Amino acid sequence: MDGLDLSSVVDWIAENLLVDTVRITLPATGEPVLNEETGQLEYPDGDVLYEGPGAVQGTSSQSEISATPNSSLPWVQETTSRYRLLTPLHAPLAPKDAIASVVAVHDTANTALLGRSWICTDPGRAGTVEAVRITPLDQNQQVTP
Known part of the structure; x- marks a missing residue:
């Protein structure tokens, strides 16, 4: 029995969904370095695993946003925001804890994804x-300017 031929679906997804440029990097390793101009410690960049067509989508359900209490606090400190990264099948598998970001958007009027990053859960x-390819994500809480 032959398998299902999804080539036309793959082409449609590439044309209509994977329209932004995404980057997947490994978390930075090494000691931070002082940036003398800003006075801030900066970590070296992680290795880029993939940069190419992709999409980041939030879920449409509010139930996908949950809060996790810290064991030492009586209240909830942070939320978990569920997103998913879509990449072509030829892109490498993003490992757990890799960082995903959108580096270019197809619609220059909609830049809400730029400057954000997500961790591969x-x-x-x-x-x-x-x-x-679908990779589950959680948005990092701090948005970089």
């Missing part, structure tokens, strides 16, 4: 029948 998903 699990490795990219894999399945028997796939048309796009």
Whole structure:
């Protein structure tokens, strides 16, 4: 029995969904270096695993935003914001704890994704029948200017 031919679906997804440029990097390692101009400590950049077509999508359900209490606090400190990263099947699997960001958007009037970053909460998903790679994300809480 032949498998399902998803080539036309893969092409449609590439044309219509994977329209922004995303970057997946490993977390930075090494000691921070003092930037004498800003007076801030800066960590070296992590290794880039992938940069190319992709998309970041938030979930449409409010139930996907949850809060996790810190064990030492009686209240909830941070929320977990569920997103997903879509990349072509030929892109490498993003490992857990890799950092995803959008570095260019197809619609220059909609730049809300720029300057944000997400942490890969699990490795990219894999399945028997796939048309796009899906990686679960959690938005980093601090947005860089």
